[in-house]
Structures are given as C-alpha cells and as structure tokens.
Amino acid sequence: MFEIHVREEFAAAHYLPGHSGPCANLHGHTWVVEVTIRSGGLRDGMVIDFIDVKAILRELLPDHSLLNDIIQNPTAENMAHYFYSGLKPKIPGVYRVTVWESSRSGATYFED
Numbered sequence: 533m534f535e536i537h538v539r540e541e542f543a544a545a546h547y548l549p550g551h552s553g554p555c556a557n558l559h560g561h562t563w564v565v566e567v568t569i570r571s572g573g574l575r576d577g578m579v580i581d582f583i584d585v586k587a588i589l590r591e592l593l594p595d596h597s598l599l600n601d602i603i604q605n606p607t608a609e610n611m612a613h614y615f616y617s618g619l620k621p622k623i624p625g626v627y628r629v630t631v632w633e634s635s636r637s638g639a640t641y642f643e644d
C-alpha cells in the first residue's frame with residue numbers, strides 16, 4: 533500500500549456561533565489542508581501526480597472567504613468533512629483529509 537500527501541493553504545475567516553470561547557467572534561486563519569491518497573499499486577511509478585491533486589484541491593479551497601457562508605458551523609472537523617466530500621468524487625483514492633487552523637491544532641476526517 534502506498535500513501536501520498538498533498539498540502540495546500542488558504543486564508544479565510546470564520547466564527548463559531550454559540551461557542552463559549554473567543555472563537556465565537558469573527559477571526560481569520562491561514563488554514564492548511566492536507567489530503568492523503570492511498571493506492572495498492574502505482575501507475576508510471578506514482579499513486580497520482582501531485583500536480584493533479586494540487587489543482588483539484590485548489591479549486592475547492594474557499595480562499596479569502598467567510599467560511600460560515602459555505603459551511604454550517606465551520607469548525608476544523610466540519611471543514612475536514614467538507615473537503616473530503618468534495619475531493620472524494622474527483623479523486624477516488626482519497627483516504628483522509630486534515631485541516632489545520634494553526635501549526636498545533638487540526639482535525640481529520642476519514643471513513644471508518
């Protein structure tokens with residue numbers, strides 16, 4: 533089994549309605565989205581071309597947006613699920629998506 537990882541970043545704002553902490557207020561992050569793709573075999577020595585994954589991922593990233601307009605309750609967890617759902621039809625081998633809101637805090641979605 534092989535895994536490849538592609539990481540991209542984008543800047544966007546969000547707020548978490550009803551949250552008891554400071555994240556209830558509008559604020560922004562430079563988000564990092566990491567996609568992991570699994571394959572049991574290789575084609576031309578690759579799982580999939582990194583360039584193709586980056587292009588598909590970039591199309592999905594809501595750069596310079598208010599995430600609440602796109603994702604209901606845009607926590608890192610809900611964003612990981614949102615990106616996974618968007619990538620899965622385009623890249624069948626997508627295994628896992630992790631969304632980092634800082635270098636120390638992130639959430640992952642994958643199908644059990």
Ligand SMILES: [Zn+2]
Nearest residue numbers: 555559561633
């Ligand atoms: Zn935040």
